[in-house]
Amino acid sequence: MKKFICLIALLNLFCNVNSAIVYKNSNWSTNRFVNQINDKVDCTITNIKKRYITADSDWLYISYKNRGGVLTYERRFDNEKSETYETNQYEKDLDSVLIPIDLVLQHSKIRLNVLTILRNSFFEEIDVSTLKMALEKCISQ
Numbered sequence: 006m007k008k009f010i011c012l013i014a015l016l017n018l019f020c021n022v023n024s025a026i027v028y029k030n031s032n033w034s035t036n037r038f039v040n041q042i043n044d045k046v047d048c049t050i051t052n053i054k055k056r057y058i059t060a061d062s063d064w065l066y067i068s069y070k071n072r073g074g075v076l077t078y079e080r081r082f083d084n085e086k087s088e089t090y091e092t093n094q095y096e097k098d099l100d101s102v103l104i105p106i107d108l109v110l111q112h113s114k115i116r117l118n119v120l121t122i123l124r125n126s127f128f129e130e131i132d133v134s135t136l137k138m139a140l141e142k143c144i145s146q
Contacts, residue, residue: 028142029053032135035142048143050136058129060136062144065109067129070100073121078102082112106140109133 024038033050040047052058057068069075075096081087096103102117109115110133117129 028139030135030138032132033139035139037143048140050139050143052131055129058131060106060109060140062140063106065104065106065115065131065136066099067102067104067117067119067131068100069102069119069121069127072100072127073123073125074100075102075119076122076124077120079118080104081116082108083114087116087118110137110140 024036026034027037027048028035032053034053036049036051038047038049039045048061050060057070057072059066059068075092077089077091079087079089080102092102102119104115113133115129115131115133117127117131119127119129121127
């Protein structure tokens with residue numbers, strides 16, 4: 006029982022109890038909240054159809070947790086030439102592909118071909134134009 010109470014207290018500390026959905030389009034939902042650590046307003050943007058794709062004001066995250074983790078990935082913006090990347094330690098720890106949001110916003114489409122540690126392959130195509138609108142609602146207030 007004591008462990009359960011400690012878990013509830015910890016969740017209340019880090020959960021965004023006062024969060025609100027401030028924007029929603031066909032692909033993305035923007036959730037604004039007050040960060041309880043630094044008292045700053047922050048946002049999380051989640052892909053409605055693919056909940057494992059999220060963004061904030063700094064990064065686009067594509068999670069492969071419970072799907073095999075990430076070994077390498079090929080990334081292509083719009084119609085540019087694709088590039089292959091090996092995951093860095095932070096991406097390995099998070100089982101995610103991380104792309105800086107500044108780089109994402111310079112394009113209209115991202116394509117990823119991900120090879121997992123379990124040797125499974127996943128293809129993702131992300132529409133950045135609708136993400137831009139969701140992010141704009143996040144940073145506008």
